[in-house]
Amino acid sequence: xxxxxxxxxxxxxxxxxxxxxxxxxxxxxxxxxxxxxxxxxxxxxxxxxxxxxxxxxxxxxxxxxxxxxxxxxxxxxxxxxxxxxxxxxxxxxxxxxxxxxxxxxxxxxxxxxxxxxxxxxxxxxxxxxxxxxxxxxxxxxxxxxxxxxxxxxxxxxxxxxxxxxxxxxxxxxxxxxxxxxxxxxxxxxxxxxxxxxxxxxxxxxxxxxxxxxxxxxxxxxxxxxxxxxxxxxxxxxxxxxxxxxxxxxxxxxxxxxxxxxxxxxxxxxxxxxxxxxxxxxxxxxxxxxxxxxxxxxxxxxxxxxxxxxxxxxxx
Numbered sequence: 001x002x003x004x005x006x007x008x009x010x011x012x013x014x015x016x017x018x019x020x021x022x023x024x025x026x027x028x029x030x031x032x033x034x035x036x037x038x039x040x041x042x043x044x045x046x047x048x049x050x051x052x053x054x055x056x057x058x059x060x061x062x063x064x065x066x067x068x069x070x071x072x073x074x075x076x077x078x079x080x081x082x083x084x085x086x087x088x089x090x091x092x093x094x095x096x097x098x099x100x101x102x103x104x105x106x107x108x109x110x111x112x113x114x115x116x117x118x119x120x121x122x123x124x125x126x127x128x129x130x131x132x133x134x135x136x137x138x139x140x141x142x143x144x145x146x147x148x149x150x151x152x153x154x155x156x157x158x159x160x161x162x163x164x165x166x167x168x169x170x171x172x173x174x175x176x177x178x179x180x181x182x183x184x185x186x187x188x189x190x191x192x193x194x195x196x197x198x199x200x201x202x203x204x205x206x207x208x209x210x211x212x213x214x215x216x217x218x219x220x221x222x223x224x225x226x227x228x229x230x231x232x233x234x235x236x237x238x239x240x241x242x243x244x245x246x247x248x249x250x251x252x253x254x255x256x257x258x259x260x261x262x263x264x265x266x267x268x269x270x271x272x273x274x275x276x277x278x279x280x281x282x283x284x285x286x287x288x289x290x291x292x293x294x295x296x297x298x299x300x301x302x303x304x305x306x307x308x309x310x311x312x313x314x315x
Contacts, residue, residue, distance in 0.1 A: 004062065005020045007020055007021070009049055009065060010308060011067065011086070013086065013136065016052045017052070017302070018052035021310075022313070025306050025310075033048040033051055035085075037087075038173070042088055045088070053065060064312035065097065066310065067094075067311075068113035068307055070140060074155055077094060079091060084174040104312065108308070110140055110304045110308075111140030111142045111261075111304075115132035115144050116314075117303045117310060118130075118259050118297055118303055123298040124259050127144065131259070132297075134261045135185055136262040138185050139185050139245075140158065141160035142158040143158055162174050162176065164178045164179060165178060165179070165180045184242040189220055193220045194215055197212050201230075202231065204231065232270065238264070238271065242278070247279050256292055258293070262297075272294060272295075
């Protein structure tokens with residue numbers, strides 16, 4: 001109906017991003033909220049989502065809302081069965097939000113949404129096969145074949161971040177240890193930077209007021225842009241682990257392109273250059289095959305939000 005808008009929502013471990021998105025993937029307005037956290041009642045997370053949706057719609061009626069959730073979404077797209085960085089455990093999120101918003105709500109995993117958006121409007125457009133790796137608080141992922149997301153028997157394919165890469169390694173929010181995202185993610189970037197700050201001077205000391213526990217991912221990115229050695233070393237480690245994990249995925253799936261999205265991807269070549277080097281160094285038979293392009297998501301950190309809206313507007 002005339003005047004109605006579709007809102008896409010991307011919710012992860014640190015933020016809720018909502019925006020009005022048209023059928024061509026263009027974003028006309030956005031709203032941002034902080035994710036309340038993992039150890040809160042689920043209604044607080046839903047409150048933050050509704051606030052962001054309402055602000056982005058700016059009084060216009062809703063034709064529908066798509067949700068890109070950082071968690072395991074069931075095949076019918078009704079529930080978030082488990083979310084390592086959020087409190088959901090089987091909550092019927094779709095129905096809860098439909099009741100509160102009074103419109104159709106569609107739900108999928110955040111990396112699936114980002115992959116769909118990049119396949120239709122971005123870096124994976126026209127690719128016969130591809131991988132999407134989203135780097136935010138943790139790592140998400142999706143497998144693309146002929147522009148479609150492969151969902152798996154439980155609808156949970158692509159949870160690359162929880163592949164074990166270091167047996168007995170760093171404890172993970174999922175309850176396991178040694179998961180890939182503990183070595184290559186926004187959390188890993190900040191943890192690396194804080195550890196390095198104890199060993200050498202850094203502009204991060206001034207940024208955080210001498211309190212390393214206050215260092216954030218955007219601070220590390222800003223410091224790296226200034227040429228700070230600590231920040232660049234932190235990115236080099238995260239990027240190297242990104243390339244190592246990607247090499248394992250490429251060995252298994254042999255995609256045409258690998259797209260890196262999520263908030264950490266905003267760092268660009270500071271992250272991707274070491275990742276490309278590690279991919280070529282560790283990929284089996286790299287000298288005898290075409291190594292897939294490893295590229296930043298064209299749609300950047302908005303890919304999940306745009307893909308969420310596609311749940312409503314796609315043909």
